[in-house]
Every structure is written in structure tokens, then in C-alpha cells.
Amino acid sequence: MSSEITETRSRILESTVRILEEHGGKGVRMGDIAKESGISRQAVYLHFASRTDLLVAATRYLDEILDVDKRLAPSRAASSGIERLALYIDCWGNYIPEIYGVGKALMLARDSDEAAAVAWDDRMAAMRDGCRAAIDALHADEMLAPGWTRPKATDALWAMLLVPHWEALTIECGWSTKRYVRWMKTLAEQTFVRQTNS
Amino acid sequence: MSSEITETRSRILESTVRILEEHGGKGVRMGDIAKESGISRQAVYLHFASRTDLLVAATRYLDEILDVDKRLAPSRAASSGIERLALYIDCWGNYIPEIYGVGKALMLARDSDEAAAVAWDDRMAAMRDGCRAAIDALHADEMLAPGWTRPKATDALWAMLLVPHWEALTIECGWSTKRYVRWMKTLAEQTFVRQTNS
DNA sequence: GTGTCAATTGACACGGTGTCAAGTGAGACG
């Protein structure tokens, strides 16, 4: 049901992403999405079992469009831990604003819908893998700052990169994404990279 | 209505705080609160106009009990910016877990109820004032790290102290509050305090 | 011209909030 590819299905996904983006993920109902797609509310359920199902499909759809794997390639190919960390933050920091609408909707659904919680947590776990990889690379270079174990450093890096932190700085405080990325890089570097006094 | 003090009203507030605490602020309905208070669901509305109204009253009630002002006194009386910053983080970091249940419920209501959003934002603005005061104190000592303006430093400190960051580290990653506080102090110090190489 | 299939319309169940009206029961006061 939510896997076969039809023209209508794509149109629903497309309008879902658009309308969610427009409204910052808040207050978008199934009826709104249907109207935006030019079909009846019930017809949406012919393609997606539930709102959460649609939301999850929308994130997958977005990831495909944004070509996440290609974006991550530079970070994966980095020649040092420091570089890997910086490139990962670049990547993630610029990714957040593009998925924010859908992501926020999923985060909100989280609290009333177990399936939404699992879906969102999955994505955050994937982000955590990236953090772990960066910390591991730092460790391999013997550049992980003293006082950190790898798991704890991963925890700390992951937590500071979470969407609400971005939300606070950009949406609440009005920072640009550029400034956010710059700050997160500085923060991560001063925190996790061993300081050599050469 | 939601201001006069009666025995039933206090009982409602008390059970609200308790049950919210128990459930981490999630999935608590008016009926649950009523049952916990030993009255009918409708009777709750004799004391509070709405769920949000009750939630807001519950946070005020909690603040009274926790005597927030007294707790903040040490930070306010600090003799240096560095001390003020550290004591403020101590204070706030230990406060979060105590208000988490009610706070979380308010955060969740935020997205569907404008009044809840305003109430929560108010509290976060108050927290921001504390951040600003600490940064100002640092600045007055000429100990604010180079590269920061006071507003930007306030933004950054405020964002890192927000509840979701605490939530990620303690609830998701399993850190103790003690470890969280220690880490936030280190983070804030290395970030905002001018490093003297003496 | 008949079958298939996507989509439509309209009705409805469910769960949660909030409202309303009529009734109950206990204490205060004559």
C-alpha cells in the first residue's frame, strides 16, 4: 500500500513535503494534505495507512531527492578525524533546515504515536552513527581530547547536534544556518579535539 | 476561577504534579487528573478553565514549593562572573529534573495551544535572563571570551541549557544529572570564559 | 460492452477537550 509507486502517490508526497515545509510541520491535517494534492481526504488513505505512515514515507521521499548518501561522501572520505568531524557537521547542519518541516511533524506525532516515535528515533540513531564515526576517526588519530571516552563523546556530540538545538538558535534566536554551522564546528572542535600547544 | 485558593484546588494541583511526574508529562488526560484527585472530570473545570490553565497553574505551584528564588540567591550573590555562571548552571541543571513532568506536558501542549506556547516561552525567557546576567557578569570582569558579543553568547548559553538538551543526555543517553551539570559547566566555561595562559 | 480500479461521496466510530443543565448533599443561618 505505502510502497507501490503511482502518480497520485507521488503527488501526495510532494504536497505533503511542501505544505509541511510551509507550516513548519505544525497544524497540518490530513484534509489539508488532500486538498493540496487535489484529491479527497479518504483517497489519501488509499495510499498511506495512517498519518504517521505518510510522514515516514515523506521523509524517505525527501532523502531520495536530497541524495543524502552523496552529501555524506566527503565526510566519509575525509583523510583525518578533524576533517571528518567538520565535514559531518557541515553536512548535517545544512541538512536540518531542508528536512525541518517533515521532521518537526514527525517529532510532534512522536508523543501520541508509537510508530512515529520509532521512525524518528531511527533517524536520530542514524545521525548518532555519523557522530560515532567522527569520534572514532578522531580517536584513531589520537586526537580525541583527554577526558573523553568514545561513547561519552558520541553522546555529547549527538546531543548538541539534535534538531531542537538548531531550532533554538535559528528559529528562536534568528541565527543563520551558516552561523549555526560555524558555531557547531567551533564547539565540536574545542570540545573533542585534543588541543596541541604547538 | 484559577486564582482563589481552596482545598480541592490544591489537591488538583498536587495530583497534577504527581501524575505528570510519574508519566514524564506524556499522555495524561483531564480524566486521569480528576481520578487522581478523587473528583469528577467536570469538577476540575470548576477550578481551571482549561487543561493549559491547569498546567500553567501547576508550574507556578511547583515553583512555590521548590522556592526558586531562594535557590537562585547564591548565583545572584556570586562575587565573580565565572562563579555566577557556574552557580547558575548548578541551579538550573538541578531544577530541570524536578519540573520535567509539568514542563514536558506544557511543551507538548505548546504545539496545539497558543496559550501553552506563551506560558512555556515565558519560562524560557526567564531562564534566558539568568543566562544574560551570567554573561554580563563575565563581561563586567572582562572575562568574556574573545569573539563573543554579549547577545550572541547569551543565545548560545541559553540554547545549550534548554530542556531538550538535558532530555537527550539524561533520558536518552542515560547520563546522571550530576554528570550533565558537570558537563554543562565545563562546556560553558571553555566556551565563554576567556582562557588565560598563566 | 463489460470488467477493473482509482477515486468520490457521505456516514460513522473513537477519543479527548470543553460545555451545559439538572440533581445531590452538607454546612450555615434564620
Next chain:
DNA sequence: CGTCTCACTTGACACCGTGTCAATTGACAC
């Protein structure tokens, strides 16, 4: 003793958003 008041109760109901169901339409395919 009666009666007034007031907090609270019971039960019904409106509103909203999600999700379900059944009957119908309309187009394209063979």
C-alpha cells in the same frame, strides 16, 4: 426545623481530527 448556598455529581452533548466503510462514478483496457 426548614431553607439557602455552594461545591460537586451525573449524564448528555458539541467539536475536532483520525481512521473506516459502503455505495457510486468514471475512465481505460480488452
